[in-house]
Amino acid sequence: MILPIVAYGDPVLRKMCTDIDSDYPELDSLIANMWETMYKANGVGLAAPQIGKAIRLFLVDTSPFAEDEDLSPEERHLLSGFKRVFINAKIESESGSKWSFNEGCLSIPDIREDVNRHPEIQVTYLDTDFKPHTETFDGLLARVIQHEYDHIEGVLFTDKISSLKRRLLKGKLANISRGKIAVDYKMRFPAQKKAR
Structure with a gap:
């Protein structure tokens, strides 16, 4: 079942999510619905807060990145075969010099x-x-996981850009939360009562 993706501005996207255990109700169907929702929206990752659940669960399938011709054959192979569910994830360490990459988010179209x-x-x-x-x-792969991990920590990629860029995006972000945007997947906007 395809679920509505929660848009920027919804409080659930700012919550520190809670761990779950194997008794979490209907977890298998939730995960199956999340895969279906992510693929319908052409995403490479989806976190539970993006479908309105403040739990430490996200999934990643990086196969769309494997088509990038700038990657080495090894990188393409790794990305094409990577599909995984992360439950109660914790980043233990981050290393190396930070590098820049253009990111987007299904909750911030x-x-x-x-x-x-x-x-x-x-x-x-x-x-x-x-x-x-x-x-x-x-x-x-690390980048996609970090992006989804941020979601279960209540952090969005727009929090990681300069304050000047955030100010410049303020109007666009407000329009997203009001539903004043055209998307080709089902979304739930905080300033509206129902998903569209």
């Missing part, structure tokens, strides 16, 4: 900005069987 992030991260998380993992990710 039609706005893209360069964001600086560390190139390498170490993450602990649980998979869908609630087995623990500790892994190191780098490059674009």
